[in-house]
Amino acid sequence: MTNSDIQNASGASQEAVIKVENVSRWFGNVVSVSDVSFEIKPGITGLLGPNGAGKTTLLRMITGLADVSDGKVTVFGESVRNNSALYSRIGVMSEHETVYQFMKGRDFVKMMGELRGVKDLDNAVDKAINLVDLSDAAYRPMGTYSRGMRQRMRLAATLVHEPDILLLDEPLNGADPRQRVHFQNLLLSYASQGKTVVLSSHILEEVEQLADTVLLIVNGKLAASGDFHAIRAALDDRPYHVRVISDSPRDLASELVKLETVDAVNVDPEGAIVVLSRNVRDLQIELPRLAKSAGVRVRRVEPLDDSLESVFGYLVEG
Amino acid sequence: MGSVYKLTFRQLSGRWRLIITLLLTALPVVMGVTWRLIEGDRFPDADFQDIALNGMLSGAIIPLVALAIASAAFSNEIEDRTLANLTLSPIPRWKIVLPKLLGAMTVSGAFLVTSAFITSFIAFSGDMEAVMAITAGAAVAVALYSSLFLWAGLMTTRAIGYGLLYVFLWEGMFAGLVSGVRFLSIRHYSLTVMHRLDERIFTGGEHLSNGVVIGASVGVFVIFLALSIRRLRRMDVP
Numbered sequence: 001m002t003n004s005d006i007q008n009a010s011g012a013s014q015e016a017v018i019k020v021e022n023v024s025r026w027f028g029n030v031v032s033v034s035d036v037s038f039e040i041k042p043g044i045t046g047l048l049g050p051n052g053a054g055k056t057t058l059l060r061m062i063t064g065l066a067d068v069s070d071g072k073v074t075v076f077g078e079s080v081r082n083n084s085a086l087y088s089r090i091g092v093m094s095e096h097e098t099v100y101q102f103m104k105g106r107d108f109v110k111m112m113g114e115l116r117g118v119k120d121l122d123n124a125v126d127k128a129i130n131l132v133d134l135s136d137a138a139y140r141p142m143g144t145y146s147r148g149m150r151q152r153m154r155l156a157a158t159l160v161h162e163p164d165i166l167l168l169d170e171p172l173n174g175a176d177p178r179q180r181v182h183f184q185n186l187l188l189s190y191a192s193q194g195k196t197v198v199l200s201s202h203i204l205e206e207v208e209q210l211a212d213t214v215l216l217i218v219n220g221k222l223a224a225s226g227d228f229h230a231i232r233a234a235l236d237d238r239p240y241h242v243r244v245i246s247d248s249p250r251d252l253a254s255e256l257v258k259l260e261t262v263d264a265v266n267v268d269p270e271g272a273i274v275v276l277s278r279n280v281r282d283l284q285i286e287l288p289r290l291a292k293s294a295g296v297r298v299r300r301v302e303p304l305d306d307s308l309e310s311v312f313g314y315l316v317e318g
Numbered sequence: 319m320g321s322v323y324k325l326t327f328r329q330l331s332g333r334w335r336l337i338i339t340l341l342l343t344a345l346p347v348v349m350g351v352t353w354r355l356i357e358g359d360r361f362p363d364a365d366f367q368d369i370a371l372n373g374m375l376s377g378a379i380i381p382l383v384a385l386a387i388a389s390a391a392f393s394n395e396i397e398d399r400t401l402a403n404l405t406l407s408p409i410p411r412w413k414i415v416l417p418k419l420l421g422a423m424t425v426s427g428a429f430l431v432t433s434a435f436i437t438s439f440i441a442f443s444g445d446m447e448a449v450m451a452i453t454a455g456a457a458v459a460v461a462l463y464s465s466l467f468l469w470a471g472l473m474t475t476r477a478i479g480y481g482l483l484y485v486f487l488w489e490g491m492f493a494g495l496v497s498g499v500r501f502l503s504i505r506h507y508s509l510t511v512m513h514r515l516d517e518r519i520f521t522g523g524e525h526l527s528n529g530v531v532i533g534a535s536v537g538v539f540v541i542f543l544a545l546s547i548r549r550l551r552r553m554d555v556p
Contacts, residue, residue: 098399
């Protein structure tokens with residue numbers, strides 16, 4: 001199930017629930033967010049950008065934790081700053097993993113439920129803890145939790161009042177692969193109820209698996225926004241360096257150079273092939289086939305310019 | 319508000335904080351016991367009142383313990399970035415600040431007021447007029463210092479440093495040397511409360527009138543409580 005399926009299936013209102021209008025934020029002479037405008041509708045939206053791009057500042061302004069230097073943020077048509085009543089409809093999980101070390105997980109979720117005026121509190125707490133699959137550890141102090149467990153219990157506390165909007169800042173930090181899958185299914189299920197999930201991440205693939213709508217933030221500015229797949233296609237078409245280690249580099253190089261989407265093939269001093277491709281998907285498909293036909297054994301394939309900064313640099317320049 | 323109060327109480331009741339507080343607040347009790355052992359049934363003289371009650375308890379231990387505890391009520395949450403758990407809840411800011419203040423007052427008050435009570439009970443041989451006067455004065459000081467230092471903990475990460483300067487320079491030095499400063503001294507409000515409730519203790523003309531003390535005490539408590547609420551509304555919560 002993808003986000004677009006969710007939106008179509010749920011028939012959820014497509015009215016924007018979050019509006020960010022010409023928002024800027026500066027700290028002294030440093031501009032953290034510059035004149036950013038966008039709207040977020042129900043479903044899962046990914047806030048994507050390299051570390052230090054301004055994602056967290058933007059999320060903090062949306063949640064009302066930080067004030068804007070200029071511009072306006074509204075949630076459900078209301079300013080969120082100093083509008084505490086609105087928090088009964090918003091759930092926020094910040095990137096900071098600190099918890100009350102002395103407090104048992106269940107007590108933490110219960111306290112957050114109490115603060116948010118949850119009725120039938122015990123059931124709500126059990127439900128939230130079950131959702132994150134931490135019932136077994138619910139009565140342990142959070143100081144004894146692993147990083148992933150802390151994140152999950154914090155998520156349970158964020159979900160306990162079943163908010164209409166979930167704002168999650170780098171929520172998959174510290175999660176192992178199994179927890180990631182669980183977490184992703186949970187968010188997809190949540191969004192399928194017509195709710196809004198905003199997920200911030202600096203990992204492209206993480207957002208790809210969850211969000212169809214993406215807001216790309218680079219250097220405090222909105223570099224691109226919209227359908228994830230169109231953005232991903234743009235990424236796939238950019239020139240791309242890939243390093244291939246094999247037992248017969250020259251044989252493999254002579255095969256690779258025949259590919260139409262390969263612009264250059266070099267063998268580096270360590271005997272590995274460096275391929276410059278214009279279509280990385282095509283290379284992914286063709287490389288195993290060519291290696292097999294040439295009788296070459298491929299030991300390792302690694303992207304050379306897959307850092308998010310280089311991806312965003314390409315997008316911004318493009 | 320109960321959740322925030324319980325949370326604050328638990329946060330401020332760390333083992334080491336309590337041990338140090340216990341040791342500090344035991345000092346006046348030890349002096350009281352010493353006086354009684356040496357002087358027998360003699361009513362404590364001006365020297366004992368100046369050293370043990372005015373100097374040690376009112377001048378140092380009460381403000382220092384209140385500083386350590388009240389400033390930590392918010393500053394610890396700001397430092398470890400858990401304050402957002404409270405501010406992202408649908409409750410007005412005063413419902414965060416007030417239970418934080420009450421939590422801080424409970425923890426520090428439990429030690430300080432008890433210390434004042436036991437010290438005076440021992441030193442004044444169970445004279446309840448003196449005991450109640452000293453205990454009430456200590457309670458007033460705990461409330462006012464807590465309100466002030468709670469606000470300081472929200473305003474700066476260096477609340478302890480500024481608080482120490484305030485305690486030793488303003489309250490300890492200037493308020494003792496410059497009579498006008500006593501109108502702005504929590505310590506002197508507290509001493510005046512003690513004197514008004516039992517005029518045998520802290521005698522002298524330096525104390526303030528009832529109206530000034532009541533008005534100033536209520537004013538200090540309310541003003542710093544209001545400033546803390548205002549600060550929490552306006553600040554960027556980490």
